[in-house]
């Protein structure tokens with residue numbers, strides 16, 4: 673899976689006529705083994721210890737490229753941070769976001785997906801993608 677995403681990204685870079693750089697490869701590696709829903713800042717701080725020459729702007733731009741190449745999805749969960757998660761081809765899930773502690777959990781529900789398709793079909797609409805985000809308090813924050 674990781675290898676497939678690396679290849680997708682390298683093909684994308686080549687198609688764009690961009691040079692592949694060592695820094696980008698380091699960022700890619702760190703991103704693909706990271707937890708999900710990482711903010712730019714979190715990934716930058718994580719990299720900084722071992723790779724002090726990689727700047728914030730490079731991380732920022734590289735994550736944008738990951739999203740454009742299709743190996744990452746970009747999210748804003750209302751805390752002012754842009755977050756990225758790596759995604760597998762055809763994989764889909766939605767998110768529960770805790771407004772107090774910022775915890776993000778994932779869910780997928782076939783019935784809900786089917787209802788969305790029905791709603792779209794009723795209007796002659798073809799869904800290409802969607803994001804469902806439910807905001808509230810996680811179980812820990814309710815105590």
Ligand SMILES: [Zn+2]
Nearest residue numbers: 770773810813
């Ligand atoms: Zn919480």
Ligand SMILES: [Zn+2]
Nearest residue numbers: 708757765778
């Ligand atoms: Zn997710």
